[in-house]
Amino acid sequence: MIDQREPTFVERERASQAAFFRATLPDECGFDGCDYRLSPDRRLSNLNPQMRDIADRYFADNAIAWHQHAAHGLSSQVCCLNFLMPLATRPDILAKLVQAVIGGDLPEMQVVENGPDGKPWFVGFEWIGRKDYLNEWPRAGLPKRGANVTSADAVLRFRQDSRVETLLVEWKYTEVYGKPPEPEREAERLRRYQNIAFRPSGPLRSDAGLKLTDLFWEPFYQLVRQQMLAGRMQAAQEDGAERVRVLHIAPAGNQRLTRVTSPALRPLGDNAFNVYSSLLEYHDDFISRSTESLFSPLIADAPKGDAWADYIRDRYTFLAALAAPSRGEMTTA
Secondary structure (H helix, E strand, O other): OOOOOOOOHHHHHHHHHHHHHHHHOOOOEOHHHOOOEEOHHHHHHHOOHHHHHHHHHHHHHOOEOOOOOOOEOOOHHHHHHHHHHHHOOOHHHHHHHHHHHHOOOOOEEOOOEEOOOOOEEOEEEEEOOOOOOOOOOOOOOOOEEOEOOOOEEEEEEEEEOOEEEEEEEEEOOOOOOOOOOOHHHHHHHHHHHHHHHEOOOOOEOOOOOOOHHHHOOOOHHHHHHHHHHHHHHHHHOHHHOOEEEEEEEEOOOOHHHHOOOOHHHHHHOOOHHHHHHHOEOOHHHEEEEEHHHHHHHHHHHOOOOOHHHHHHHHHOHHHHOOOOOOOOOOOOO
16 A cells, blocks of 8 residues: 655655755765765764864864764754854854844844864854753762753854853754653752742742653753853853843754644643743743745845855755744744
């Protein structure tokens, strides 16, 4: 019998990434029988060729952990790097990106840290903050960005209307959630976050009638930790930022990502990101935008022959779909 159902977003992206690898990396793809996978030791080939060496040095210099599936064509870490790392030294494009997110005048991008070549970078990756804001860092030694502590996939800092602000970026690609929380981790999570999650010490409303454990379901658990990190960074005015917000970026086509996974939250709505925003004391501290709505215009405006735009256009073909706001896209700013 012929399967006539519409392929899911994940299935479409597997096929798209497999085709891209067969065309560009024919001698490297096919790990474990999947053309959309590379051998784990070939993870750098999963990146834009412009960035392979510099990404490797950046991760090593900053003790950043590569995700387990960094050699997978559907890796969200790699997707984030491919979209944003080539822009680290292009503040003009980043300024347009930020303006598309929050509106207002074109912001002035601020340096986040220096790159491997000593040049100022206007975006950083796997950002954990400069202090142990969430009771997560090891007692001995330094934390590892991207592993075992809350890490934003990327961080942007800018000045607009004489105020410095920070955006912590949570980047999604083909993720789908629904697996229940792990009971054995509940006690440690409560120890770390119980006293910094709800108002007045945290970002969550205290009058919603919810327990912190109701938010241990993904994607809520990740978002709450990002929001707590943002709130603590803002209170400390880290690097001069007077406001720190969370920016969630995901493809509009990945509708399964918007499902409300936590049973306690389902009565509040059928869109995970609208529900999550409603739980915050300040709703606009969380912003959700589709990948298409933010990047399709930037790529369309890029000069002919721009290596960054050409690579993204060729590899991530979902951007060619109608870049309309997804059901999970928040319009507050």
